[in-house]
Amino acid sequence: MKELFILAVVTVFTLATYYLVEPFAHSKMHKHVESEKFAYADLPALTKKGDANRGKDLVMGAGACTGCHAIKVAGLAAPMDPVATAQSYGVNTPDLSNAGVVYDAKFLAALIKNPAHALKVEHKYDAASGKVHPMAQFGGAGGDLDQEVADMVAYLQSIAVKQDKLTPKMAFETACGRCHAMKYENWTQIGDKPSFKMKKDELAFDIQVIDYQDALTKYMGKLPPDLSMYIRSRGEHYISTFVENPQHLIEGTAMPRVGVTAETAEKVIEHLADAGDTKRVERDEVGKKVMVFIVIFALFAYLWKRSIWKDLH
Numbered sequence: 001m002k003e004l005f006i007l008a009v010v011t012v013f014t015l016a017t018y019y020l021v022e023p024f025a026h027s028k029m030h031k032h033v034e035s036e037k038f039a040y041a042d043l044p045a046l047t048k049k050g051d052a053n054r055g056k057d058l059v060m061g062a063g064a065c066t067g068c069h070a071i072k073v074a075g076l077a078a079p080m081d082p083v084a085t086a087q088s089y090g091v092n093t094p095d096l097s098n099a100g101v102v103y104d105a106k107f108l109a110a111l112i113k114n115p116a117h118a119l120k121v122e123h124k125y126d127a128a129s130g131k132v133h134p135m136a137q138f139g140g141a142g143g144d145l146d147q148e149v150a151d152m153v154a155y156l157q158s159i160a161v162k163q164d165k166l167t168p169k170m171a172f173e174t175a176c177g178r179c180h181a182m183k184y185e186n187w188t189q190i191g192d193k194p195s196f197k198m199k200k201d202e203l204a205f206d207i208q209v210i211d212y213q214d215a216l217t218k219y220m221g222k223l224p225p226d227l228s229m230y231i232r233s234r235g236e237h238y239i240s241t242f243v244e245n246p247q248h249l250i251e252g253t254a255m256p257r258v259g260v261t262a263e264t265a266e267k268v269i270e271h272l273a274d275a276g277d278t279k280r281v282e283r284d285e286v287g288k289k290v291m292v293f294i295v296i297f298a299l300f301a302y303l304w305k306r307s308i309w310k311d312l313h
């Protein structure tokens with residue numbers, strides 16, 4: 001009887017800590033934001049059906065996208081290397097090969113028309129201060145603006161890989177890799193760090209990374225953190241809602257709303273988990289086995305206790 005009472009007390013306190021105290025402390029330390037399911041409800045829906053062929057001409061021509069961005073799948077290299085690009089614009093421009101699958105269509109259309117608005121960084125680029133976002137705003141090529149934008153979005157979608165072929169690494173590199181390094185994955189903001197035979201070559205590479213980071217720090221106001229361990233320190237829900245709308249969690253932050261789809265966000269988080277929590281699958285497996293073991297062990301302990309005490313009473 002006494003044992004059962006002690007067990008009940010321990011159980012009650014454990015459950016209270018787990019379900020009441022911990023979530024309370026957590027909510028005080030990290031603001032909880034509900035997911036908006038990556039709907040981007042503040043942005044207007046696409047009303048026109050795009051034509052990928054016309055979109056191609058616009059992306060390569062009047063849209064001027066290829067003046068700043070690489071489109072490797074279409075055989076177009078970046079006009080400048082990442083360091084020179086960052087020194088001109090503050091940050092490298094992402095390769096648009098998979099933009100059509102990584103980013104939400106509505107978001108892409110809004111971005112082409114007004115980058116600072118779609119990216120939610122208008123607090124940094126207001127007309128009054130005369131500061132303009134480094135990504136040029138598309139003003140139209142003489143026809144119907146919404147149609148032209150829809151055509152460009154359709155072209156980007158037509159060249160992108162299918163959703164199921166987009167790997168977590170590709171999703172991360174397109175959406176986050178120009179700002180965030182990930183040491184545990186050997187990723188720097190200018191690409192994968194190769195293994196060098198000569199120390200001299202490695203140092204030359206490191207200097208390029210530092211030059212890039214200097215330009216990026218000036219652009220963002222601070223160096224975006226290395227994300228290797230963020231899956232541990234912040235957790236999945238926080239990262240997901242932060243990516244969806246950084247301003248909700250850190251007001252006035254320089255990190256833009258990147259505009260990824262819900263599927264892409266999941267892949268990015270999978271990539272972060274691959275880096276920072278490599279043992280997660282094993283751990284879940286071991287956890288289940290340990291629980292089974294404890295239950296069986298408790299049963300035997302109980303039977304053993306009974307058999308010993310029955311002669312003594």
Ligand code: HEC
Nearest residue numbers: 063064065068089091093099112134135136138257258259
């Ligand atoms: C004058 C150079 C310039 C032109 C022209 C330009 N961009 Fe950009 N673009 C940038 C820069 C710089 C960034 C990165 C901005 C940042 O991360 O703060 C960017 C970012 C992007 C992104 C990623 C946005 C995100 O959510 O992370 C996409 C997609 C994109 N551009 C598409 C386009 C398309 C499509 C066009 C043509 C209509 C275009 N860009 C024209 C400079 C340019």
Ligand code: HEC
Nearest residue numbers: 175176179220224225230239243250253254255256258268
């Ligand atoms: C244009 C640059 C840029 C891009 C692209 C970008 N970030 Fe960031 N990120 C930042 C900056 C700057 C900060 C620092 C924000 C601050 O402290 O105000 C940051 C901070 C963060 C943080 C830490 C937030 C915290 O609580 O301290 C996380 C997590 C994060 N980013 C995840 C991502 C993910 C995931 C992506 C891609 C889907 C991404 N970022 C894309 C610039 C960027």
